[in-house]
Amino acid sequence: MSSDDLNLDDILAKGAQDADYNGDYQAGFAAVIGRPNVGKSTLMNELLGQKLSITSHKPQTTRHRIHGILTTDAYQIIYVDTPGMHLGGKKSINDYMNRTANSAFVDVDVILFVVEAGRWTDEDQAVARKLKGADAPVILLINKVDKFENKEALLPFIQKVSEQLTFDALIPVSAYKKIGLQAITDEVLKRLPKQAAIFPEDYVTDRSTRFLAAEIIREKLMRNLGNEVPYGATVEIEQFKFDEEEGRWLVNGLILVERPGQKQIVIGKKGELIKKIGSEARKDLIALLDARVHLELWVKIKENWSDDARALASLGYDDN
Numbered sequence: 001m002s003s004d005d006l007n008l009d010d011i012l013a014k015g016a017q018d019a020d021y022n023g024d025y026q027a028g029f030a031a032v033i034g035r036p037n038v039g040k041s042t043l044m045n046e047l048l049g050q051k052l053s054i055t056s057h058k059p060q061t062t063r064h065r066i067h068g069i070l071t072t073d074a075y076q077i078i079y080v081d082t083p084g085m086h087l088g089g090k091k092s093i094n095d096y097m098n099r100t101a102n103s104a105f106v107d108v109d110v111i112l113f114v115v116e117a118g119r120w121t122d123e124d125q126a127v128a129r130k131l132k133g134a135d136a137p138v139i140l141l142i143n144k145v146d147k148f149e150n151k152e153a154l155l156p157f158i159q160k161v162s163e164q165l166t167f168d169a170l171i172p173v174s175a176y177k178k179i180g181l182q183a184i185t186d187e188v189l190k191r192l193p194k195q196a197a198i199f200p201e202d203y204v205t206d207r208s209t210r211f212l213a214a215e216i217i218r219e220k221l222m223r224n225l226g227n228e229v230p231y232g233a234t235v236e237i238e239q240f241k242f243d244e245e246e247g248r249w250l251v252n253g254l255i256l257v258e259r260p261g262q263k264q265i266v267i268g269k270k271g272e273l274i275k276k277i278g279s280e281a282r283k284d285l286i287a288l289l290d291a292r293v294h295l296e297l298w299v300k301i302k303e304n305w306s307d308d309a310r311a312l313a314s315l316g317y318d319d320n
């Protein structure tokens, strides 16, 4: 999953488009930080106007760091979506996700700390504590304000959060209702350095299409499964190529689970669930690749992959 991804160091070394630098252009990184399930990925997708990062109502849907790049004539904002920082969960995969989240706010220009309107938990508290040591300015985004009809009702919550951390700006937002998105861009731009674009202008992410394809399949898995399987499942792309003759993409996805019972659940009665997952994933893959797609999914048992450092690395959980 990682070998064919773009290498940020290579891109930075090339100096991007320094020659064209006009003196006013702004570019930099904005890390999206917070506990699981506050809406970080949904928000990033809305800011980009494009679905890059997978989302679901289950915590820990995002496992990898992913850059979403927004380029205009005046600026390039590179949003860094991260797995939610979480407590509990003692497996190697939990370590991996927390390490990924922790490393994401080093070397960024702005931190967007996302919390959920009306809900402040121990995990938010833990993130707030971490942010005290951060160098970059923190903008607090209170997401899901659509849940509150009356803005006044939010005041006690804002008061409480203000006592827990210091932040540079506070913006009530709703990814669902697209409230506050322009304010986020404005506040980020106030803090973004003047420099040339970091990525070429046609790049929307630092991840390969193959990686995005695996993530799409994993999203459909997360969304279709009950609570017993999602955390024990991952996806590996075995074949990803364009068939010139047929004029379509051939994608083979291998779904790895940890136990025979989980395999049965993913397949479903008479194969119905895996069929549903496949047809939902295919739809998104067609949108991603802008072409016809032939998708085949297999399920295999790989015991203990989520707590085995070597297995994790071979499955692409090695990028921080």
Ligand SMILES: Nc1nc2c(ncn2[C@@H]2O[C@H](COP(=O)(O)OP(=O)(O)O)[C@@H](O)[C@H]2O)c(=O)[nH]1
Pocket: 034, 035, 036, 037, 038, 039, 040, 041, 042, 043, 054, 055, 056, 057, 058, 059, 060, 061, 062, 084, 143, 144, 145, 146, 147, 173, 174, 175, 176, 177
């Ligand atoms: N009501 C409401 N729900 C939202 C909003 N943004 C995200 N969600 C939901 O919150 C859940 C978690 O979203 P996700 O983006 O995966 O959260 P993440 O774990 O922080 O990346 C999903 O079910 C989203 O649909 C919002 O603005 N309002």
Ligand SMILES: [Mg+2]
Pocket: 040, 041, 042, 053, 054, 055, 061, 062, 082, 083, 084
């Ligand atoms: Mg996420």
